Amino acid sequence: MTSVIQSIDYFAIAPPLALALTACVVLLLDAFLPRGPRVRGTLGLVTLAGVLAALALLVAQAVRGQTLATFCVPAPVACSYVVDHITLIFAGLALVAGVVVILLSMEELAGGEIPVGEWYFLLLCTLVGAITLPASRDLVMLVVALELVSLPVFVLTALRRYDGRASEAAVKLFLVSVVSTAIMLFGVSLMYGVSGTLHLAGLQQGLVGNPLAQTAVPSAALVLIIAGFAFKVAAVPFHSWAADVYEGASLPVAALLSVISKAAGFAGLILVLVVAQPLTSGIWVPLVAVIAALTMTVGNLLAMRQAHAVRLLAWSSVAQSGYILAPLGAGPDGAGAAVVYLVFYAAMNLGAFAVVMLVSRADSRLGGGTLQDYRGLIFRSPAAALALAFFLVCLAGLPPGLAGLFAKVAVFRELVDGGVAWLAIVMAINTVVGLYYYATWTAALFSPAPSGAPELPRARSAQVAVGVAIAVVATVVFSVSPQLVFDVGSLSALG
Amino acid sequence: MIVVAALAVLLPFLGAVGGLLGPRSVRWAAWVAVVPAAVSAVLAAWLAIGRARVSGTLTLIETGSLPISVGLDVTELSALTGVLATVVALAVQVYSVGYMRYERRYRSYSAFISLFTSAMLLVVYAADLIVLYVGWEIMGLCSYLLIGHWWEDRANSRAAVKAFLVTRLGDVGFLFGIFVLGFGAGSFRIDDIITRFPEMSPATLTVGTLLLLAGVAGKSAQAPLHTWLPDAMAGPTPISALIHAATMVAAGIFVVARLFPVFAAAPGTLTVLGAMAALGMLGAALAALAQDDLKRVLAYSTISQLAIMAGALAARDADAAIFHLLTHGAFKALLFLCAGLVIHRVATNLMSGMGGLRRVMPITFATMTVGFAALMGLPPASGFFSKDAALAAMGEAARGGVLNTIFYGTALLTVAVTGAYATRAWLRTFFGPPAVTADDHHTGEGPATMLWPVVVLAVPALLLGFAVLTPPHLGTAVLSVALSLLGAGVVYAVWRRDRVRDPARLLGPLRVPFERAFYVDTVYSTLFVRPVWALARLVVRTDDTVVDGAVRGSGRTAQGMSGLLRFAQNGNAQVYVSGLLAGLLVIVIGAVVLG
Amino acid sequence: MHILYPVVVSVLLFSIGIYGVLARRNTILVLMSVELMLNAVNLNLIAFNVWLEDRLLGGQVLSLFVIVIAAAELGVGLAIVLAVFRNRRTVDLDRLRDLSEPEPEHEGRGDGAAAKEGVGR
């Protein structure tokens, strides 16, 4: 029996480690420092520093440019934790998004009703999960990382203890999530049974010799595994929770769910379907295509008649998930386009959430507000209105929001190239439906507020403004020079 | 010399521009209208006297297909017609200074006449069919603008629209005819078409010329596209004289004559032309017999006379047709201008409001008598010679077939009816008891600027026949004069019995159908106008309910589906989980099937 | 022992769990049903591990993780249920419906107002 004692490459796991350490520090600081607004700020800054440190480590890894692997077993060699191109993209995305979410949190926590230490601790835990997940190369790691992303979010959602809606949202999120996790785990167990290994790298090989592999079990197992990730990205039929939870949770959590958690889900999907590829793509590609079509359609249709801003964003992000899934429905090669779209989407969507946060903070009566409350925003706070308009137009995929346009072009290109014309047409129609609600909302920003409406206070919050600024800068940069994103998401790099 | 031709075309155009954009004074407008017309007339005369063929091309416009050559080509025929056009135009411009000078919109009026003159000259001198078409259409526009000059009255406006649309209907065919001949000859140049027509297949020739004929029928008010002309009398009288009697309507005849070799090679077309002419000459003459409006009488007589020209063309005698065109231009312009004087005097168009004017307006009486004599074809007036030539040609052709014989017979019958209606109009206007007119502040015959053109025009109307030194054909001459006098005699006899009542009562029950010109307008209205309106309304309804309905429907469908989906989002977590599991089950089954 | 027996048991267990999740209104009972599902997974994992004679003992390792996860989930779940109970005085799932698509007449407000605004300007 050969030795299975593993050596650990600490440089490879440095970013999650840094985050985890920061999480502990935050918890300790919270326990020992006196309560007060200044401490709240300090904790926020510490968290921010931790995330930035992790980001710096990630950059260091990227600069070094070679694939790092650790937690390996010999014969056949398989590693559980690999830092390669795809890991770097998803982890980087999660961390940058994390910075924005932390900035939003600082504003959210300013009220003092929410326990600060726990909040930041949980947030950091989620981030650990989110950056571990894309590095995971075995099913155990994948499951644990996924749980690490999910569990803290339940609590984050429920942390507004005084708010029944938050608790309700937490229950719904929790219930759908644990059922999905259970299903996924069941799939993992089946997959383990038919392949004899838990390492992604060995799946394909493991299936070859197994008698059960000739049955329908592997297909079923694969679908069940996907279920866990599909829940994360809120693909149909795992979408129902989205709006209720986004509405009930506080805005930073909604932003987190819509970007970080979703990115983790897509990372998992791509790892299982494309990187591991236990089954030939002929089995899952049509399924993913159908799911993508359903997801975008359902998301858009539900968003169409939404009057509530956050619910609208929730359904729109479901629809956007459909667009991200779509290139995978053209074949494994579509993963590049999916990543590209995800990166663009993250910037635009975070920006939108940040502005919504800014606006809803300005008037605490509005819990995110209805679209009516956005009327005449251009007169109250022009910068916020312009930023929101820009993000919405980006999400709709029209110039001047070139980022969104190029993202859609990338997806369409993949679909046309892959010959999935029907999906391309479905997506084309969906783009139009999507534009309907984005345009309605955008138009509301610029139309005069109804007479007799109370004078709303101007939006003012430094941290959120910085968050908005980050998103704006990112989106503008992506618009002007989308090649940056195409470089990181390019297909060759994924292999 | 080509510069002369170009100047003749351009000067009136510049006059029009100057009139429209120049200072707001009647004096300026009058000068700017009359002088270019006069210069053009001189230049046209010069070209005609020179008798040398002048042609030149300014440039070729590449269209990607057959090129358009922007150029002029003054043949003998063009030169003559040009003289007619410019002289009549000059007469009208001068006459209008008197007739219209107190008119508020004299400026635009005279400018449009200048523009018309220019366009007519372009038609006449054009070397290229497309260029000709440009002038052809601009004439149509001017006609529209001038008929609608008193647009305050809705009836005028309607008449203008009708004139434009009916002629445009023909023009569409005309344009297609140009295409057919142009492609047949590989060039739009008239010269090329005339020289290359033997290369074209008979079918091409027949189709091309027939299509051209549509335009000719529209412009020259031939059946079945004649209905606009009587209504066009709504315009100021000089316009009726100029455009709707002397020049524009002659353009159609001119084009056929210009392309006559081509038409001559298409016997089918000539037969159609003959039939149209026969129908038109007699029908219009009969209609003229029953009109009460003096200008409408003249209008119908114009249709009838143009049909005689067309008949001569159909009988393959282009010279006779052009001869009649020229004399008709002179005497019809004269008649209209005289009618204008009369109308100016009595302030009504209706003959029932006239009578006994020969004493009050001796000069008008004399000149108009010349005009009527020419119209009836009585020697020695010009009309006698030209009509005789046309009739002789048709008589000659009659030997060639039954149809041609019928055409000839119709023409002879028309001569008799012409005699009748001309006499009726003459008698009702100048003889009999003077009608009491409330508006009698005009005394005398009218201003000099109005009288002079009349007198000047009377000269060619009377003498133009001698210009062409062909002796009359004795047989037809005697026959036609006799028939004409017969018609005149019958009318005179009826009139003598009761000098107040209209001799048209002779027609009995036929009078109303004649007066309504055989209800052609009504038929067209039922057959074409009303269905088009109904269709238009249908299209608007369809557009709203079907075409746009589909668009809106798709929006509503989306909204409806949205509503259905929202129904599932009822907030119950267990419903969500059920949906999740059901969906998952379907997917698993799908995967298993695919796997 | 054929691998089929434990797997069938596991599937049955899992199905019972699903039934419980769908049919129970009480949140606590739903949580317990989820536990059943997770334990079905564990049973599967252990059985496969034995059947496969996995040298790395992957199934067993994962089942340990699943147990931990289940514990964590249950803990968080109960905490959330507690919070819900404190706010709402109920733990019935189908009475937790504050967050849902609003009634049509409520959302119709947006459209009507938009139309009115269109006329107003």
Next chain:
Amino acid sequence: MTTWTGWLTVALLVIPTLGAAGLFVLHKPTESALKAYGVIVSGAALLPAAALALTFDYGDAAAIQHELNAPWIPGLDLRFHLGVDGISLPLVVLTALLTFLCFVYLLGARAVGRRRELVFALLVLDIGMIGTFLALDLLLFFVFFEVVLIPMYFVIAIWGGPRRRAAAVKFILYTLLGSVVLLLGLLLIWSQTGTLDIVALAGAHGAGLPRGVQIVAFIAVGVGLAVKTPMWPLHTWLPDAHTEAPTVGSVLLAGVLLKMGTYGFARIAIPVLPDGAHAVAPWLGAFAVVGIVYGALACLAQRDLKRMIAYSSVGHMGFVLLGFATLTPVGINAALFGNIAHGLITGLLFFLAGAIKDRYGTADMSALGGGMLGRLPYLGSLLTFACIASLGLPGLAGFWGEMLALLGAFQPAPGLSRPLFLVFMAVGGLGTLLTAAYFLVMLSRVTHGSPGPLVPTDGTDVRKYEYSAWVPLVLLILLFGLWPKALLSITDPAVQTLLGAR
């Protein structure tokens, strides 16, 4: 190949961009400052357009000139490739001119709320319009094609009439649907040939593209462009948009935006996909002539002046499409000529309709009553002029496009069914008659007759600023009408090249 004069094309885009950006810098500008600002910026943008026209080598109108070619997004094969040739030059100049004239018109228009936003929207619109005509890269074309949507949406939705919101939404959704289909077609071309370069693709004349693919791509591209054009039956967004849009919006919509659709046919669909064009041409022609007659009939029964002009666009664009459908040089020349003519004439018509609406407060013909020639003689005369130009009278710009399109249909490209196209020609000819009918009926209703009970709230005839905005259009209509060679000599060589090798 980038030539040093490529900067001219860039300047055309940069000036409005800087102008739009500059609006953010201005601090609380006054109305008059904004008026001047708009005129100055659009005037400055007119300069490179004029320079482009002046330095253009007319002897070599078929070649791409003032070219700029730089990589932008290698990940999408997208290059920043600009240039003009005989096909695009007139449209570029027309766009710059119309934009400028719109700003001139806005100089005098009173009580325009939120002028800064309007100036901004129009400048962004300008970028999109000019960029579309300059782009020589399929995706770049698409990007600029899309740029116009949002500003036009706002122009309609903010400054429009009472039912502007619905009209704006319809406009943007409908045209977006078209553009997405267009995108699919463009991507199909890309996926088959691996290049997005229009010049290279056009030079290949469809080599390397199987016939089936060409047909599918042509249908996709064609439908996308046809929505914008608009071709019957994809036109219903147009009347609503025009009816509700403010005057400048209507002018630019009709004057330039519609041309982007037809320009796409000349620039992309026909040269890049010759076989596809060949297969689909009969259908295109059929839809075109149905559009001509349908548009004309719809105009006959319209009550609203602006709506009627909008429907007239459907008819006129039918002639343009018919020209394309013939696939002959003359047909395509006709289409390009018709494009420019329609831009000038319908632009003028919408200016006039806007002026009438300003004065009377309504554009409903029965409410207007009549007698406009009596009350506002100059306005009435200009309206008459514009209508007559629009109905295709020879000697004015509208004629040549229609006549040449019919000429093209008389002898379509080899391989196309001649009898079918003869039928199209005949129906098109009927369409010209109906076109004349509705314009004359409208003139008769509005300008003739005695003045109705409705008294204009503002009885002044044409004002100075109106003259300055309209007279250039009138002059150009006359110029191109009397001297069609001015345009044909530029387009013809380019068209011959475009259809060459076939």
